[in-house]
Structure formats: C-alpha cells, structure tokens
Amino acid sequence: MARFLELCLDTANPASDIAIFWAAVSGGRTTPPTSRGPADVVGDHEQHGISICPVPEPKTVKNRVHLDIYASSIDDLTALGAEVEQPAEESGFSWTVMRDPEGNEFCAFLRPELPAYRIHGIVVDSADPASIARWWAEALDARVSDNEEHGGGWSTVLGATEDPVLTMDFVPVPEPKTVKNRIHWDVVGTVEEFLDRGATHLWDRPRWTVLADPEGNEFCVFPEPT
Numbered sequence: 001m002a003r004f005l006e007l008c009l010d011t012a013n014p015a016s017d018i019a020i021f022w023a024a025v026s027g028g029r030t031t032p033p034t035s036r037g038p039a040d041v042v043g044d045h046e047q048h049g050i051s052i053c054p055v056p057e058p059k060t061v062k063n064r065v066h067l068d069i070y071a072s073s074i075d076d077l078t079a080l081g082a083e084v085e086q087p088a089e090e091s092g093f094s095w096t097v098m099r100d101p102e103g104n105e106f107c108a109f110l111r112p113e114l115p116a117y118r119i120h121g122i123v124v125d126s127a128d129p130a131s132i133a134r135w136w137a138e139a140l141d142a143r144v145s146d147n148e149e150h151g152g153g154w155s156t157v158l159g160a161t162e163d164p165v166l167t168m169d170f171v172p173v174p175e176p177k178t179v180k181n182r183i184h185w186d187v188v189g190t191v192e193e194f195l196d197r198g199a200t201h202l203w204d205r206p207r208w209t210v211l212a213d214p215e216g217n218e219f220c221v222f223p224e225p226t
Contacts, residue, residue, distance in 0.1 A: 002139050002189025004161040005222060006049035007067075007122070010182040011038065011102060012058040018102050019052050021080050025069055025100075026050070027118045047161040048117050051186070057179075059103050065183040065217070066105045068095070068121030068169075070114050077108055104182060115165060122168045122185065124217060125177075129155040129170035132215050136160065136168060139197065140187070177216045186220040194221060 011018055019030045019039040028043040028050070041050035071077055074084060074096055081101035088096045095107040107123070126132050130146065133155035137144045142159040157168040191209045195201060202210040208220045 001141065001193055002187040002221070004047050004140055005186040005188050006047060006051055007119075008051045008053050008184050008186060008220070009104070010053050010055040010059075010180075012055060013102070014038070014054050016052060016054070016102065018100065019050070021082070021101055022050050024080050025071070025077065025082075025106075025118065027114070027116050043117055045117075045162065047163060047166070048119075055182075059182055061179055063105050063182050064125040064173075064177055065181050066107065066123050067119050067183070068107045068109060068123055070111045070118045070120055071108045072112070072114060073110065074098075074108060082106075117163060117165070120165045120167065122166070122183075124168065124170050125173040125175075126170040127172075127176070127215055129153070129172050132213065132217075133157050133168070133170040135197070135214060136170075139189070139194070142168075181218055184218045184220070186222060188222050188224055190223075191221050 009018065016038045019041050023030045023041045026041060026043065028041045028048055030039040031042055033039045037054045038052045040052050043049060077098060078084065082098045084096060084098055085105065086097040088094060095109045098106055098108055100106060133144045137157045140160045142157050145156045145158055147154055147156060154169060154171040160168050194211055198214045199211040202212055202218065208222045210218060210220050212218050
C-alpha cells in the first residue's frame with residue numbers, strides 16, 4: 001500500500017544546525033542549508049534521511065516519538081552536545097535516555113561495533129500498541145512482533161523499511177497525545193487508501209498531504225514519482 005520514505009524532525013530555530021548532530025549520530029551527512037530552511041540529513045539510502053522542518057512552536061512536553069540509536073560511548077554523544085537524562089546504570093535498562101541539543105529525547109544503546117546506519121528504532125508512545133502496530137504493518141506491508149518473549153506490552157513492526165535493522169516500536173503510555181509530534185515520518189503512497197483505512201486528513205501542501213493515523217500521529221504522504 002505504501003513505503004517508508006524518511007524521518008522528519010521539527011525545530012523552532014530557523015537557523016538550527018541540529019542536522020549536524022543527527023548526521024554524526026546516525027552515520028549520515030548534511031545537505032547545505034537553503035533559503036527555505038536548515039540543512040537536512042541524508043544517508044546512503046533514501047529511508048536514512050532526516051528532513052529538518054522549521055516550525056513556530058517550541059518543544060514543551062516529552063516527545064511521543066523518539067529514536068533509538070547505537071553508539072560506541074555516551075561520552076561520544078555528550079561531546080556532540082547531547083545531555084544524559086537517565087543513565088542505564090540508574091534505570092537498570094540496557095539503554096541511556098538522552099536529549100539532543102534541542103531537547104529531543106532519544107535512547108542510546110552501546111555497541112562495540114557500529115553499523116553504517118545507527119538509528120535502529122522509531123519508538124512511538126501509544127494508547128493501544130498492538131492495534132496501531134497492526135495498522136502500520138498493514139500500511140507498509142510489514143509484520144508485527146508482540147515481544148512476548150520479552151514480557152510483552154509493546155509491539156514492534158519489522159520490515160517497515162528496506163533497512164533490516166530499523167524497527168517501529170509502539171509502546172504503552174498512560175498519558176494522551178496533546179500536541180503535534182515533533183518527530184514524524186513520510187511515506188510514499190495514496191492518500192485515499194490511508195483515509196479508507198481510518199487516517200484523518202489534516203492539511204494539504206503543494207507536494208504532499210498531511211494525515212494522522214488512528215492515534216493522531218501525524219505523517220506525510222507523497223505521491224509515487226512519475
């Protein structure tokens with residue numbers, strides 16, 4: 001029905017250089033900034049890109065979408081401008097919760113050897129993880145794991161992109177969505193098919209259409225190139 005295109009990250013700073021941070025963290029590189037906005041992140045494959053999107057509103061609450069990354073050390077990330085929010089040693093989990101230079105949360109998983117592309121998870125806070133994971137798996141011709149072997153509670157979409165490592169992880173949270181997500185993703189597909197499956201039309205742009213999934217997560221639909 002659709003294919004994953006790229007990630008998008010909002011910034012309230014029209015002169016933001018957050019792309020430099022995320023290029024270094026993800027293993028990508030930056031494009032030159034333009035008169036329309038800051039630099040973007042690009043990678044060896046289209047789905048490894050991060051479009052940096054100027055917006056008027058600042059970050060005010062915890063992001064409902066965050067990224068999980070692989071890193072060699074926490075010191076490498078703090079040297080790039082990240083801050084530690086909760087060390088792995090404190091939480092007892094296998095990851096460290098951090099914030100990028102603009103306050104966006106992400107989780108760092110340490111590995112002695114790093115893949116070329118180091119973002120391995122798109123994590124989405126959810127009211128009903130199993131249901132919304134199935135919705136996206138069907139949309140992207142992917143499959144769902146309910147993670148029962150790890151205690152369950154969250155649902156993972158595997159094969160959402162051509163990258164064999166990158167997953168979409170839908171996790172349960174008690175709080176409702178209150179503001180627009182500052183991280184979203186773009187897809188290539190047909191608007192009408194998404195609407196028929198329960199998406200909500202938000203607004204139109206010259207080259208794409210902004211929709212929301214059944215839990216209100218914004219995403220952009222681009223037509224197939226001609």
